[in-house]
Every structure is written in structure tokens, then in C-alpha cells.
Amino acid sequence: MKNNKTKLTPEEHRLFGDLMPEELEDVLHSGFNRRHFVKLMGMATAGLLASYALGAEQLFARAVEMEDIPDLIPEAIENGVTVNFKVNSTARNVLVDSRMTLLDTLRERIGLTGSKKGCDHGQCGACTVIVDGQRVLSCLTLAATCQGKSVITIEGLAKDNELNPMQAAFLKHDGFQCGFCTPGQICSAVALMKEAKEGQASFATKNISTDPKSIILSDEEIAERMSGNICRCGAYPNIVAAIKEAQTGENVPQNWLFTD
Amino acid sequence: MKSFKFSAVNNPAEAITLINKNTDAAFLGGGTNLLDLMKEHVALPNEIIDIGNLSLKEIKATASGISLGALAKNTATANHPLIRKNFPMLSKAILAGASAQIRNMATNGGNLLQRTRCSYFYDIATPCNKRNPGSGCAALEGFNRMHAIFGWTRECVAVYPSDMSIALSALNANVKVLSSERERIIPFQDFHILPGAHPEKDNSLQHGELITAIELPKNDFAEHSAYIKIRDRNSYAFALVSVAAGLTLNGNTIQAASIAMGGVAHKPWRALNAEAYLKDKAATAANFAKAAEAEMALAQPLAHNKFKIEMGKKALINALETAFKGNI
Incomplete structure (x- = not known):
């Protein structure tokens, strides 16, 4: 971590001071990193964050700042390929083994562990990222083929402290349980918004032979178009609700309720 | 994954020159099937030639119909207004296959070259004549619910997985192929082959040949x-x-x-x-x-x-x- 990358807001300062006092110095000095994030997530699960919602949400939204990518020792790479590409708008230059997938490069070399390795065989969608505007599977993409391309991951969707509307909709509608498939679901859904706007068809589209025009997605269309993202927790109804809300910008009733 | 040399090429001639030098080299298009097979040690190329930068991505009207660039993506093909209007069966077939992410990656030429999803072909611990000629067919007496009912032999009962190709077959498409010696046109009916005694071969493409386009003749249906x-x-x-x-x-x-x-x-x-x-x-x-x-x-x-x-x-x-x- 580079020094002082993260400027804490007063709410965030209070949050760390109260909940994680032993980490405060570290965060102030080195920035907010994955370890802090994981600890914070643990507290969120335990319900400790309720009164700090504002500060916590900003921290979750903020793209984690990373240091330069260290080269591996030459012996660790059999057929080296140097790749220059953009990840979340930041230029990256990384030497990889020709076998390395984009997913492993993001996670293991660049330190962006938001994209998940579910099946590693193109069957689950947990590794979905957006490359040059298209949602693709990073587990079936060789990093070596990404020269000159622009990759957006879950870490790059929020703008500063503001969540992407799709992220906010997933939170509101509880579009997840364990959260493992969520980065892939959200990247997939964000790209889907552009596809629907362009009038791209799906297998569920009626009258396919007519000219493409922008469409508001039905539940059936959303299910078909999101079928490449598997959710083992079965949060599908909530994911569909979140996508509908993000697409229309109108309130969609939540499928869940607080009970006494 | 077995280690391999990687190179990216910028034109078809360069691609063909490179692949002619090495019988264990493979072209990489979208990679959605090849990468998976390499991870499972079913495909073992020692050299990958990335053809993703070649300019074979155009979808255009020709005198006799429509030409689909071999490297146009499945999504771009299914959604092209010319295809939706004149060949809606093809749009529908492409959209019936895989997921949006995979269709964004997969190329038209690569779709034709998909290998069977027979689970014995994928499982290197079992015999399979397609993967390892002469080793036998585990599916013949095994779990063969997904397998063939037409044209199979005791050597292989696998089925071909592409949806796009089923429409291309009904549309009487032609596959345009380039090698160092010549360009040739393969009628779709002759492109894929029945297993016979050599199921290791899925199609009539030779090593050193590159699919450049798929041509769809006009029809009135x-x-x-x-x-x-x-x-x-x-x-x-x-x-x-x-x-x-x-x-x-x-x-x-x-x-x-x-x-x-x-x-x-x-x-x-x-x-x-x-x-x-x-x-x-x-x-x-x-x-x-x-x-x-x-x-x-x-x-x-x-x-x-x-x-x-x-x-x-x-x-x-x-x-x-x-x-x-x-x-x-």
C-alpha cells in the first residue's frame, strides 16, 4: 500500500475509532485494505454497523487503492507475456505466464479479489467482468489476450463514495445471501443494462426478426439474460427485483420484510 | 494447464505460416471451449496462436446472400439487423446456446469447432476414442442419456453440441477456409463428419487451415x-x-x-x-x-x-x- 491513499471522512474516522481502534493508525497510515474490509464485513454480519451505516457504506463503495504490481521471479514464469491494459481505468503493466487467466491475474497479481473463482470452467458466472463494454468470463480469458483492452471489475463500479445504482439496488433488495456470486451478478447486470438499451435480443425475445429497439426487461427476459450467473443461495427473485429497479429507476416492492 | 508458447498475429497469412510450423499448435478464438479443454488436460497444445486481432469480423450482404466473418462474435451475429431480418432462425439458435457472457466471447468460426460435451471425453481417467484413439468408448455401455441416436458407431456415441451449427445446416451454409496453398469452400453438410472408425476427427478441416467466413445463401423461408x-x-x-x-x-x-x-x-x-x-x-x-x-x-x-x-x-x-x- 502506498502511504496515505485513503482520506477518512469524519464518519469513517469515528467508525474505526469506535469499532476497530487498533486498526485506526494502520488505516490512516497505509489506507483501507482487504484485511480491514473483511473485519468490517464480519461486524456488518454481527449487526454492529447499523449505527455507522453511512461511514461503512462509503468505505465499501470506495475502490481499494493498490500498489505497483511486483514482478514474479523469472523462474516462476515459463512463457512470459507482457500485457499492458487498463483495469478500472488504471493502466497496468504486468508480466504473466502465458497460461494465466484474466481472473487469476486480477486476483493474484493485481490484488483485486472481488471477481470470484467459482467453477473456473465457465459454468457459474462468478468471475464475470466487463471487457471493452462487454460482460465476459475472466476464467476463460487468457490475460495474454487482454493487451490494449479495458477491464472493469466490481471494484471499479462505484464512483468515489457513491455506489453504482445496480449495487444500491442489490443492497435494497437483498439480492444475495452468502455474497460469493454477487460481484459476478452485479457486473453481469450492469452490462445487461447496456444490452437492453441497444435492443439486443435474447432467446426469450418475441418477434426477433424486427429491428432492434430499446426494451424494458420482463421477469422472463431478466431470468433468461442472467442465466449465466448461478446463485446457489437461490436469491433469484431478489436479484430480478434489483435489476428491474435499476433499469426502470422506479421503486420495485421488496420481496423481503422485517418481522417482529 | 500444460505450458505453451503464446503469440498474437495480425493477419491470416501470418497465422497460417505459424501453425504450419507446428502440428501441436492451435488457434485461439474466443477460447470458451479450448481453454476449458486445456484446463482439463483434454486439449494439450504446446503453442497458442491468438487470432483475436484478425479483421475477420465483418457481417455483410453479398451478391448471393450474407457473409459472416469467422471472428465476429456470436452476440454480434445474432443481433445484426441483417441476420435478425433474413435469418431469424440463426439468431434464435445462437441465442439458445450458452450464456450472454459466453456468446460475447465466442466467435462464429470457433462455434463450429466446439468439441463434444460427452462427460467421458472430458474425464481423462476413462477410455475415449475421440480423446485417445484406440482406447475404447466408455459411453457405449456407460451413462449415455445425452448421447446419439443417429449415425453412431461402436467407436463413438457422442453428440455435437453447437446450436448455431444446427441452424447453419438447415440454412445450407458454406464454410470458407484458407490455407497456405488455396482457399476452399466446404458445404456445411460436409464440414462436420460422422464418427466412423475415427471419432478423433470432428470435421473435415485440415491442420493449417483457417476458417475465414461462413456464407449464408439467400432463402425464401x-x-x-x-x-x-x-x-x-x-x-x-x-x-x-x-x-x-x-x-x-x-x-x-x-x-x-x-x-x-x-x-x-x-x-x-x-x-x-x-x-x-x-x-x-x-x-x-x-x-x-x-x-x-x-x-x-x-x-x-x-x-x-x-x-x-x-x-x-x-x-x-x-x-x-x-x-x-x-x-x-
């Missing part, structure tokens, strides 16, 4: 065409049975029918018996049923896939009825 797919779940699954059908009609009389089936054979299965039966017949439910009977009478099911005969009949009838009604 765009409004009367259909692609029906039956699978274990409603989306993102390979076909148990699929049917692409196009009807050239004169009023209620069928002048010609063009029908291909997926999920039933080692290649797109052109339903020639059904086509012959329907020629110059009235487009009635009774004739659709008889055509379906005529085709499925050729089926030779394995232990676990007898259901595909009845399913095939119903899928054929459904596709013919949908095509007749029009409005795909």
Missing part, C-alpha cells in the same frame, strides 16, 4: 422458420434435442422443407427423410406427424436415451408448426 430446443433446464444447458426448420410455402403447400436436428448425432443431423416426405405436401398436422415418424424411424437408441425418439418426433412437429405459423 425467413418468415416461416423456427428453432426449437429441448433441454434439462430452461436456459444455459445443452440440447437433449433441438430442431431448426424452414418451410418454403406456396399457400398451404410445402414446396420445400429444410430441417436439421441437434443433440442426436455426431454432427448436425439433416432430417432428409422428413424433408423428402414433406415436399409438395399440404402443411397439415397429419403430414407434420408423418414426416416426423419417417425421420425418427431411422433412430437407433442406446440404453438410456430411448426417450429422444418420442422427444424428437414432438420437437419436429413443434418446429414445423411454429415455422408454418410464422412470426418467429
